[in-house]
Amino acid sequence: MEQTEIQEKIFAYMQQMKGKKKLKEKDIIKKIMEESGDDKDTVKKALRAMIDVGKVMYSYGGGSSSVEIPSEEYLKEKGLI
Amino acid sequence: MGGKYKTPMLDELEKGPWPSFVTEIKKAAKRTEMADDELGQVEKSYVTKRGYWKHGGIVGVLGYGGGVIGRYSSLPNEFPGIAHFHTVRLNQPSGFFYTAEALKMIMDIWDKYGSGLTNMHGSTGDLVLLGTTTENLEVLFAEYSSRGWDLGGSGSAMRTPSCCVGQARCEWACIDTMAICNEVTQYYQDQLHRPSFPYKFKIKVAGCACDCVAAIARADLSIIGTWKDNIRIDQAEVKKYADGGMNIQAEIVEMCPTACMSYDGKTLKVNDAQCSRCMHCIAKMTKALKQGKVKGASILVGSKAPIVVGSLLSWVVVPFMELEAPFDNLKDLADKMIEWWDDNAKPRERIGELIEVKGMRPFLEAIEMPPVPQQVKYPRKDPFFFWSESDFN
Numbered sequence: 001m002e003q004t005e006i007q008e009k010i011f012a013y014m015q016q017m018k019g020k021k022k023l024k025e026k027d028i029i030k031k032i033m034e035e036s037g038d039d040k041d042t043v044k045k046a047l048r049a050m051i052d053v054g055k056v057m058y059s060y061g062g063g064s065s066s067v068e069i070p071s072e073e074y075l076k077e078k079g080l081i
Numbered sequence: 082m083g084g085k086y087k088t089p090m091l092d093e094l095e096k097g098p099w100p101s102f103v104t105e106i107k108k109a110a111k112r113t114e115m116a117d118d119e120l121g122q123v124e125k126s127y128v129t130k131r132g133y134w135k136h137g138g139i140v141g142v143l144g145y146g147g148g149v150i151g152r153y154s155s156l157p158n159e160f161p162g163i164a165h166f167h168t169v170r171l172n173q174p175s176g177f178f179y180t181a182e183a184l185k186m187i188m189d190i191w192d193k194y195g196s197g198l199t200n201m202h203g204s205t206g207d208l209v210l211l212g213t214t215t216e217n218l219e220v221l222f223a224e225y226s227s228r229g230w231d232l233g234g235s236g237s238a239m240r241t242p243s244c245c246v247g248q249a250r251c252e253w254a255c256i257d258t259m260a261i262c263n264e265v266t267q268y269y270q271d272q273l274h275r276p277s278f279p280y281k282f283k284i285k286v287a288g289c290a291c292d293c294v295a296a297i298a299r300a301d302l303s304i305i306g307t308w309k310d311n312i313r314i315d316q317a318e319v320k321k322y323a324d325g326g327m328n329i330q331a332e333i334v335e336m337c338p339t340a341c342m343s344y345d346g347k348t349l350k351v352n353d354a355q356c357s358r359c360m361h362c363i364a365k366m367t368k369a370l371k372q373g374k375v376k377g378a379s380i381l382v383g384s385k386a387p388i389v390v391g392s393l394l395s396w397v398v399v400p401f402m403e404l405e406a407p408f409d410n411l412k413d414l415a416d417k418m419i420e421w422w423d424d425n426a427k428p429r430e431r432i433g434e435l436i437e438v439k440g441m442r443p444f445l446e447a448i449e450m451p452p453v454p455q456q457v458k459y460p461r462k463d464p465f466f467f468w469s470e471s472d473f474n
Contacts (some may be wrong), residue, residue: 024237024428025277040450048275051144058146058236058276061137063388064429065146065236070139077215078143 001036007044007055009035014056014069022059022066054080083111090128106198108139115196115212122154133160140215142222145355146276149218150231165214169195170207170233171225171267172273175259176246177202187229194221204299205283206243208235237428238276239269245293251327253360254288254308255376256404261286264408265415273418279296279426282419289372290360296381296395301432302415303381303395304404310373311353312362318369319349333362377403380411382418382444383433393433394443398448400455408411414448421447 010033017023025047031073032043050056051067059068075081088103095101095276106123109116122133131156140151151170157164171187179187187208191197196212203209213221222232225234242265247258265284272278285296288306296303323329331348334342341355342362349369351362358379361368380402381395404411420445422432436444445452 024279025275026279026423051146051275054143057139058141058277059137059139060141060146060150060236062429063236063281065238067146068139074139074215079216079221081142 001038003041003042003049004033006036006038006043007050010043010047010050011055011069014067018069022061022064023068024066028067037053056076083107083117085110086124087119088120088124091120091124099355104359107388110198111364112192113196114162115166116162116198118160119155119166119196119198119212120195122156122160122163125156125159125382126310140218142218142232145232146272147235147274150235152212163212166196166212167215167218169210169213169218169221170203170205170235170241171180171210172231172233172241173206173208173243175262175266176249177206177299177353178246178249181471182251187225187230190221191258202243205233205240205286206294207241232274234273234276234281236276237278237280238274238282239261239278239392240281240283241273242266242269242284242286243294245288247286247288251288253291253306253363253372255372256286256288256304256307256378257406258288258304258306259407260406261404261411264406265412267412268412278419278423280429280431282422282432284415289314290358296384298384298392298394299386300384300395301382302418303384304411307358307377307379307381307401308373309375310403312351312356312373313371314349314351315369316369319366320347322366322369327366328367336365337363376403383431383436385433391409393431393437396433396436396458397455398445398450400453405417414450417448418444 010028013028014023028039028047029043033035033040036043051058054070056067057070059066072081094103102141104117106120110120126132128203135153135155136151138151141149148170152166152168154163154166191199191210194213195210198210199210200209242262244258244262245254246412247254250257283300284302284304285294285300286296286304287296290305290307292305296305319329329344334344338359338361339355339357341348341352352403363372379397380399382398384395385393399414402410418432422435425439426435441456
């Protein structure tokens with residue numbers, strides 16, 4: 001699958017899970033591997049590319065990390081939109 | 082600026098001969114509203130006995146998942162200067178060595194973009210910068226990274242490895258702690274900046290069992306320098322200690338945790354087969370006793386402070402490992418440990434906890450280490466029954 005297609009799947013999954021579960025990088029990779037049939041490294045690379053441009057971001061709480069879709073407010077604060 | 086708040090309770094903490102964090106924050110409060118408002122909020126906490134910090138969330142520099150810990154005041158209208166008060170972790174140099182020029186540069190940038198308050202060093206080892214805003218994070222990071230500094234780890238990631246001063250300053254360092262620390266820091270860059278583990282993973286490197294970085298208590302992977310052969314004894318120097326008033330029987334022999342020493346008033350003897358290389362006698366009789374010459378490290382696993390569940394001390398998995406650059410044997414072992422933990426742990430479960438749950442047997446099998454007596458943690462706690470089907474046929 002093309003990287004952009006994988007990224008669309010990642011984003012759709014994260015939107016679906018928003019507010020329901022704090023997703024770890026591993027949860028996302030596992031789910032998208034199942035859906036797309038791509039290997040771990042390919043999915044990981046697609047996810048990392050999204051993180052690099054701020055499409056999705058790492059979040060932190062209680063010493064533990066997850067990946068989230070950032071709010072518009074935060075993106076404005078960071079000067080990304 | 083400064084002096085916006087009356088702080089009678091905090092003022093109590095300036096009394097006495099020791100340095101006071103209150104005094105330092107007051108100094109910073111003369112220059113920044115952040116530090117001034119921090120004083121106000123902390124005083125309020127002391128009065129009401131409540132904390133007013135919120136922590137976490139999406140905050141960091143682009144592409145990184147670690148190094149910044151979001152912190153906010155829950156009273157931003159009352160204390161606007163600390164509405165944002167994020168913590169930034171800078172990856173410290175191995176052994177905590179800085180030039181005065183480097184420290185000045187770090188502080189000049191920090192005074193410009195943050196509160197000016199620091200914690201040198203945090204318990205993980207990073208140089209901790211206390212208090213900046215979300216909008217200042219990217220520019221702060223750009224300033225530091227352009228000068229060769231990088232952020233440390235936070236969250237479910239490889240945490241910034243740390244080490245003691247090692248062979249740079251200490252005659253007891255059995256391994257090159259600084260080289261090992263630098264090597265694993267470089268090797269695990271991706272895992273350090275991109276949190277993908279079930280929880281935190283800490284590596285600490287101590288040159289000897291004196292363990293100046295508390296590797297045995299605070300690191301998931303503790304690398305502690307040791308030696309294989311016999312302790313070297315200079316009996317003439319032993320006599321000098323005795324002549325100087327040292328009670329060798331009480332202070333050395335009877336304090337030996339494995340009772341492997343004896344002293345007849347003239348000669349000090351060590352049963353090296355029973356010695357656990359704890360460093361007690363060597364640290365007390367520095368001129369009379371020296372470590373052996375065949376040096377390496379013991380590799381231990383699993384310690385942690387009591388955050389989610391109780392604290393654990395690290396557990397020996399490799400009694401002796403030779404460690405020479407580029408330390409591939411160590412990195413290979415660490416990779417296997419991390420892979421097993423990553424595959425099996427629940428969220429927020431440290432590797433030591435996972436070993437407690439699953440047992441040492443699957444762990445040893447995963448890291449391809451044979452069971453050896455040194456791995457037994459407590460008497461009668463023996464998890465090493467490696468029975469297989471063939472044993473019963």
